[in-house]
Amino acid sequence: MVISYIIEMPRVPQNPLLKFIIVIVAFITLSNKPYLCLCRCPDYESEALLRFKSSSNDSSGSSNSWVNGTDCCMWDGIDCNEEMNHVTRVGTTYSPLSIQAGIISDSLCNLHFLTNLELSGDGLTGTLPPCLGKLSYLRFLILVGHRLSGEIPSTFCGLTNLTYLDLGGNQLNGSLPSCLGNLYSLTDLSLDGNKLSGSIPFSVGSLSSLQNLFISHNLLSGLIPLSIGNLSSLTYLDLSFNHLTGTLPSSFAQLYSLGTLIADGNPFSGNILSSVFPSSISTLSLTLNQTISETFFHNLTGLDALYLSNCVLNISTTWIPEFQLIILSLKSCIVGGQIPGWISTQFLLKELVLADNDLYGEIPSWLFSPPMNFLTLSGNHLQGKLFACNSVYLKLIDLSRNELSGPMPSVWPPYLGQLRLNDNRFSGNIPSSLGSLSSLSLLNLANNKLNGTIPPSLGNSGYFLRVLKLGSNSLQGMIPQEFSKLRLFSLVIKNNKLNGLFPSSILNFSAIRVLDIGNNSFEGQIPKTIGNLSELQVLVMKGNLFSGGIPPQIGQLKQLQILDLSSNNLSGFIPSSIVSLQAMSVATEDGNILQEENAFVGHFGRGSYQDDLVMHPKGTELYYPYILSTLTGIDLSNNQLNGDVPLDFGKLKGLRFLNLSMNNLKGTIPHSLGNMSQLESFDLSSNKISGNIPSELQSLSSLAYLNLSNNNLSGNIPQGGQMILFENTSYSGNQYLQGCPLPKNCPWPKFAPPRPLSAAENKDEEESEQIPWYQLGVGWSCGAGFLIVVVLLLLVRERWRNKYFKGVDDILKFLFPFLRNRRL
Structure with missing residues (x-):
């Protein structure tokens, strides 16, 4: 050619x-x-790639150049070998493929010369095609962070040239293939963050080239195989957060190249001895339900990072370790009262975590000495005052959940990025000097005894401030106008004495996700421009003095999951646009904690924060220490709202809590509420609702709390589904309503609902339905009774007895000729 x-x-x-x-x-x-070479890639390879494109959605735009009739070797995200123009890479370093949705098409199995398959993004679903195991040239297979499910095909064991396999962060299940040891070329194996179960196969010890093994955050169980000690090239091993039992095998001592061992979050039984650790270990992370002493660290002379949890440290106060730690983390341990003195001998320590250890006493000043970067002492019983510190090294201070008291210091580390002092006993004013910390990204001073006003200088904290929590104090005054300069993700100032009109500065927080200004004295109307906060997930404005109507623009908040406007002076209709809240319209079963999604990037890297919430969904106050992405609710109670309940409220199929009580609502209960399959709590009490209770409410199988009392309802109470389980207090105060559990027209004894049958009683009832013992018993009883009556009559009356036997003789004489002829 x-x-x-x-x-x-x-x-x-x-x-x-x-x-x-x-x-x-x-x-x-x-x-x-x-x-x-002027030749093109084979047509069948172009067709395979186009079929894959049609089954997926590439958000990176790399596949836009994939046009039929052109050379696929010239397409973005595709590499070919130079000699034969066969496709060798799908998804390259310079042109990655980020899949937003779709599946892995079997057509990729036609790329017989493929060496690299790298698909980033988070949208792939379905299962792993078994035919991928026939791509004998494959060296890199990276499908991390998608939603792939099903088992790992055993055909993958045929990929003997594979050196890098990363299937982490998916939803894969089943057990690890027993033939895993056939992948003798493998240097990196990452299967973490899935749902894999069963034991670690013994064959894993055959992976002689393996350097990094990540199988954390799965459901793996059983013992760690002894064969793992054969992995002479292993440098990084992460087995954390599984269900592994037993203890660390003695063969671990043969892992002479091992530098990092992470095995915390497993229910190990038996003591783990220091002899199992090779001297090469520099990072060790374990959950130990045992007492350890200085001898535990005998072989760990090269240790520079130590993570221990759930253990008891019985260490002498005069002990001086042979190692110099850079990172020390002791969580939920018993360390002997005060902060251990041996920590002061670690002169290279940059990160110290002593959380939830029941420590008491005062904080020693040497903890704030260089080169400490991150200091966490949360969840203890530390007391005393917090002294000033201006270390240029400190970037994070977490002293939350202690018993520290007194005024907050006015001098702070100049490059501080996160300051968590919540849940203590600090008093006095918030220091205005905090506003000079240009690197501050998170400030949490909630649940203290702070008073005075919010310093306007916090508005000058710079571009990086993302989380501000000042709730549950005694702060007064207004929100400073200087806050308009901030770009907050979360603002929680609930349970204070703040006042004034709705803070207009909040409307500039275009990226805000959590806004809680409840239980203050804010007044005025809710501005229409609140609909511009497109990222808002939680909006709590309860317990204030807001008046006027609910703006219809609130329906523009597509991400909103929690809407709480209760206990205000709001009036007018419930806007029909409220049914457009998309995050409440999708029924979901599993959810993540919002703090994982509400991560932020500060001046010194990524951080995360945890939001809590108090709601009144079931007639009582409920505290949620975590806000799950499945937690959805609307609370408009205790206002002056009137008009009808929107007829299409049932479009919010993902709503779990709905409270419209103590208003002036009229009209009827919408039939569409029967579509809210996940509704757990529904309170419509103390309104002016009339008409019948829709029979569609019987289909709400998740409904655990119902209050329709003190309305004008009439007719019969539906007697199916969950409705039969509620007491009369759910329906009282409706003059024309009747049926159980109300006394009027209820056939139940003492107006109590029939007792639900236990599992054993249900089983007996099912068996009784299968064999009609009752009918058989009635039949036998009737037959026996008839025979007894006949016999008694024959014995008493002689005339009847003679007629009876004469009738029997006549019948026999009549039948005898027929029987004889039949016998002959």
Whole structure:
């Protein structure tokens, strides 16, 4: 093809000899420069890629260049080998494929020369095609962070050239293939963050080239195989947060290259001895339900990072470790009262976590000495005052959930990024000097005894401030106008004495996700522009003095999951746009904690925060220390709202809590509420609702709390589904309502609902339905009774007895000729 192309070039001289020389020279040149080949990738490979494109959605836009009829080797995200123009890479470093939705098409299995398959994003679903195991040239298979499910195909064990396998962060289940040891070329194996179960196969010890093994956050159980000690090249091992039992095998001591061992979050039984650790370990993370002493660290002379939890430290106060730690984390341990003195010998310590250890006493000043970067002492009983510190090294201070008291210091580390002092006993004013911390990204001073006003200087905290929590104090005054300069993700100032109109500065927080200003004295109307906060997930404005109507623009908050406007002076209709809240319209079963989604990027990297919430969904106050993405609720109670309940409220199928009580609502209960399959609590009490209770409410199988009392309802109470379980207090105060459990027209004894049957009684009832013992008993009883009556009559009356026997003789005489002829 190359030669014919050159011969047909218009500028080639027509002299046959000269043309022949040019062709030979060109052929030799192209033979030595294969990248000048003018051939195209095979059509079947182009078709395979186009089929994959049609089954997925590439948000990176790389696949936009994938056009039928063009050379697939020229497409973005595709690499080919230079000699034969076969596709070798799908998803490259310079042109990654980020899949937003779709499946892994079987067509990729037609790319027989594929060496790299790297699909980023989070949208792939379905299962792993078993035919991928036939791609014998495959070296890199990276499908991390998607939603792939099903088992890992055993055909993958045939990928003997595979060196890098990353299937982490999916939903894969089943057990690890027993043939896993066939992947002898593997250097990196990552299966963390799935739902894999069963035991770790013994064959894993055959992966002689393995350097990094990540199988954390799964459901793996059983013992750690002894064969793992054969992994002489292993440098990083993460087994954390599984269900592994037993203890660490003695063969771990043979892992001479192992530098990092992470095995916390497993219910290990038996004591783990220091002899199992190779001296090469520099990072160790364990959950130990045992007492450890200095001898535990005998072989760990090169340790620089130590993470321990759930253990008891019985260590002498005069002990001086042979190692110098950079990171020390002791969580939920018993360390002996005060902060251990041996920690002061760790002169290289940059990160110290002593959380939930029941420590008491005062905080020693040496903890704030260089080169400490991150200090966490939360969840203890530390007391005393907090002294000033201006260390240029400190970037995070977490002293939350202690018993610290007194005024807060006015001097702070200049590059502090996160300050958590919540749940203590600090008093006095909030220092205005906090506003000079230009790197501050999180400030949590909630649940203290702070008073005074919010310093306007906090509005000058800079671009990085993302989380501000000042709730449950005694702060007064208004929200400073300087707050309009901030770009907050979360603002929680609930349970204070703040006042004034709705803070207009909040409307500039375009990225805000959690806004809780409840239980203050704010007044005025809710501005229409609140609908511009498009990222808002939680909106709590309860317990204030807001008046006017609920703006219909609130329906524009597509991400909103919690809407609490209760206990205000709101009036007017419930806007029909409220049914447009998309996050409440999708029924979901599993959810994540919002803090994981509400991560932020500060001046010194990523951080996360945890939001809590108090709601009144079931007639009582409920505290949620975590806000799950499945927690959805609307509370408009204790206002002056009137008009009808929106007829299409049932569109909010994902709503779990709905409280419209103590208003002036009229009209009827919408039939569409029967579509709210996840509704757990429904309170419509103390309104002016009339008409019947819709029979559709019987289908609400999740409904655990119902209050329709003190309305104008009439007719019969539906007697099916969950409705039969509620007491009369759910329906009282409706003059024309009747039926159980109300006394009027209720056939139940003492107006109590029939007792639900236990599992054993249900089983007996099912068996009784299968065999009609009752009917059989009635039949036998009737037959026996008839025979007894006949016998008694024959014994008493002689005339009846003679007629009876004469009738029997006549019948026998009549039948005898027939019986005889039949016998002959």
